[in-house]
Amino acid sequence: MKVIKFIGWFFLVSLVVIQFFPIERNQSEEVSRADFMLVNTVPEKIQNKIQVSCYDCHSNNTEYPWYNKIQPVAWFLEDHIREGKAELNFNEWGDYSDRRKNSKLRSIISQIEDGEMPLDSYTLMHGDAKLSSQDKLEIINYITGLKSEL
């Protein structure tokens, strides 16, 4: 009994302590000139969908709900965002070479088609980020058009 009590307290104290660990927030005031939405003429509806469903992890600006500021969720998220941005950063779109744009567009299409993006773990908490089959179709059509213009 004593042991269980000790473990309980230990976790509680740890949980409080880790709240003081600083994390780097993915937030930037700057509007990038290379942003996907500025470089391309994106229809408003698609612009909206991509921003809500993709930008939290694939841009320099994440909208953090309150629970994402709590550890250890924040750590978990930090990792995801770092990985997501390395893979594709919509804010840096204009700086990519045409070759790379082509690769990225192809990956965007295949990830959305296969339902791998947005991640299930993300849409679980962000219902509005979920893409309906209609959304998917519209985004894929638009992206396919962009790809053929390259």
Next chain:
Amino acid sequence: MTIKIYLMVMVTLTAMSCKDTNQEKDASEPMSGEMYQEDSGKMMAENAGNNATNAIIDNYLQIKNALVADDQEAAAQAGGKLVGEFEDFDQSNYSSEEQQELTDIIEDAKEHAEHIAESAIDHQREHFDILSKDVIDMIAITGTDKKLYQDFCPMYNDNKGAQWLSATKEIKNPYFGSKMMDCGKIQKEIN
């Protein structure tokens, strides 16, 4: 005259590529000899670059062979090695224009190799498709002394088709593996 021979060879290759291709050897020899002579001067000057390119090609072919054998693990391993080969590639012997192009190619290709190193086989094949394009474009700049076949499978990627490089004449399809081993044809011979 040369063009005529070239066309004839291409037509023969295309027509026969899905069958056993042994008899064609004679027909294709004059062309490969000619091309080799044309390029050999450039090759010697770029000998150092060639070795680096060869390392990349060897690794690329390992991925290709693994995908032909439906071997995800071997493909992943070769993909990891290929990342390093791209990082080590020395561009200093090339003109600034070529360097720019090579930088673009390598940056893109490295990412595909990274993905091949850590993905399921379906994704490995998707990335191999674009990687193949990168490697083909790279060889167009660097040249190589290797004998290579540029093959084409018209069915992959929802019938949009995909290219790959092979060191052997026989078609062995890396995009479908055992499902459709002999789908494809030779598009071009390098050297």
